[in-house]
Amino acid sequence: MFFSIGDLAARTGVKVPTIRYYESRGLLSAPLRSSGNQRRYGHAELERLGFIRHARDLGFSLEAISALIELQDHPDRACTSATRIAQGQLDAVREKIRRLRALESELARIAEGCTGDGAARDCYVLASLADHDLCVQDHARDTSPSTQLT
Amino acid sequence: MFFSIGDLAARTGVKVPTIRYYESRGLLSAPLRSSGNQRRYGHAELERLGFIRHARDLGFSLEAISALIELQDHPDRACTSATRIAQGQLDAVREKIRRLRALESELARIAEGCTGDGAARDCYVLASLADHDLCVQDHARDTSPSTQLT
DNA sequence: GTAATCTCTCTAGTGACTAGAGCTTCAAGA
DNA sequence: TCTTGAAGCTCTAGTCACTAGAGAGATTAC
Structure with a gap:
């Protein structure tokens, strides 16, 4: 027990x-x-x-x-805030997915641009990171109060 | 200057x-x-x-x-590790998206199951959280060493 | 009775910052 | 040249959700 x-x-x-x-x-x-x-x-x-x-x-x-x-602990109260919290979490997750998708395509482009067998001076990965203009999409950082999703 | x-x-x-x-x-x-x-x-x-x-x-x-x-800082070295790091980041992002999508559908189901105008005792959000069996998908936690994506 | 395993509290560390205290330096206008 | 206010300096501590470890005491199986 x-x-x-x-x-x-x-x-x-x-x-x-x-x-x-x-x-x-x-x-x-x-x-x-x-x-x-x-x-x-x-x-x-x-x-x-x-x-x-x-x-x-x-x-x-x-x-x-x-x-x-x-x-x-107060089953007689209205559950408005529970729904609001769940909806807020859902919104945060959707936003996070949206941002991650932008990152994904940008990273894929960068990672695939380099075979990895050259010298660092010619590396497309390093060049892309050095120069934001090489980026196709906008992949701004998350500035929202982070709802931690590990 | x-x-x-x-x-x-x-x-x-x-x-x-x-x-x-x-x-x-x-x-x-x-x-x-x-x-x-x-x-x-x-x-x-x-x-x-x-x-x-x-x-x-x-x-x-x-x-x-x-x-x-x-x-x-060493442009004459091979850029293998740069490509590996970028690829690792891409993999991490893809995994994160995959997990978030599972969360999204589960959260959407939970959030939409409650109109928010009842009492807490009847709240589907609270019931779903209390009972994992109400979940449709598997939405296990991320146990990997977190590659921080804010 | 003893040994192995749990459990206790407490402190400190993680990553990537952010906030604040209390001080000094700089630049622009009078 | 003087003054004033913004910007800079170092240092400490706080954030979130844990995790690790020390050193001690409790429990349990044999």
């Missing part, structure tokens, strides 16, 4: 130090302790950690996950 | 503290100093910083950029 932190880690696929980190960040509440001061978890914690893991897999920030958990 | 760090920042679009940071990381060599100990740059530094900025825009890590610069 009660698991150690190692058991919880094994069941959820979240590493032990990460579980302690989540606790320190307030995503998991402080669990019961054994007489020897070791953490003991039950099913509620197992589910909550599963929730967190799943949300992390989908790229949500810990801050966003905190907000979602807060909502989960 | 000689610019201050602020001029260099304005010309390249790289922020002043970032330029100092690049110097501390060895990507830019220590420049000349004015009698009052302020940095003074010439055209060589302008070009190098442009190179770095362009490579960063394309998602290369500072470590990779260091290697590319090293190669640039």
Whole structure:
């Protein structure tokens, strides 16, 4: 019925130090302790950690996950903010894909422009990086507040 | 002929503290100093910083950029490693796109499953996050050494 | 009882910056 | 020449989401 932190880690696929980190960040509440001061978890914690893991897999920030958990703990509240958070995450992912596609085509062009068997002075990769004008597309940097997608 | 760090920042679009940071990381060599100990740059530094900025825009890590610069400084060497680095970056970008697309479809499904006007207890967003089995696709986390693409 | 494995807390490191404190230098106008 | 305000200097610490390691104590299987 009660698991150690190692058991919880094994069941959820979240590493032990990460579980302690989540606790320190307030995503998991402080669990019961054994007489020897070791953490003991039950099913509620197992589910909550599963929730967190799943949300992390989908790229949500810990801050966003905190907000979602807060909502989960108050089932009578309106779920407007949950939908807003999910939609925001979706928008961020789509934007990231858009940018990455531009990078991909530019990188492909650059990488394929060099066979790799010449001298550095003639390398198209190095020349392309030195001269932005050789670029076909616009591949500006992401300046938005990064929604971390590892 | 000689610019201050602020001029260099304005010309390249790289922020002043970032330029100092690049110097501390060895990507830019220590420049000349004015009698009052302020940095003074010439055209060589302008070009190098442009190179770095362009490579960063394309998602290369500072470590990779260091290697590319090293190669640039030895034009007689073979450019094999430059091509390898560029190809590696391209592979990383493609992998990232692949993963993000899986996330996108999953997130779209989740976000669209909830109108946002109900109570949290009935929220499909929260339910989906709590139960991975509601997911259609596999959207595992990125465990690879992250090639940072902001 | 003992040995092996877990678990504890704490600190520090990652990458690529960014922010701020407290000071000095520079450039332009009076 | 003097003044003033912007720009520059170094240094430290903070960001995010962990990860690694030290050195100690707890638990468990035999």
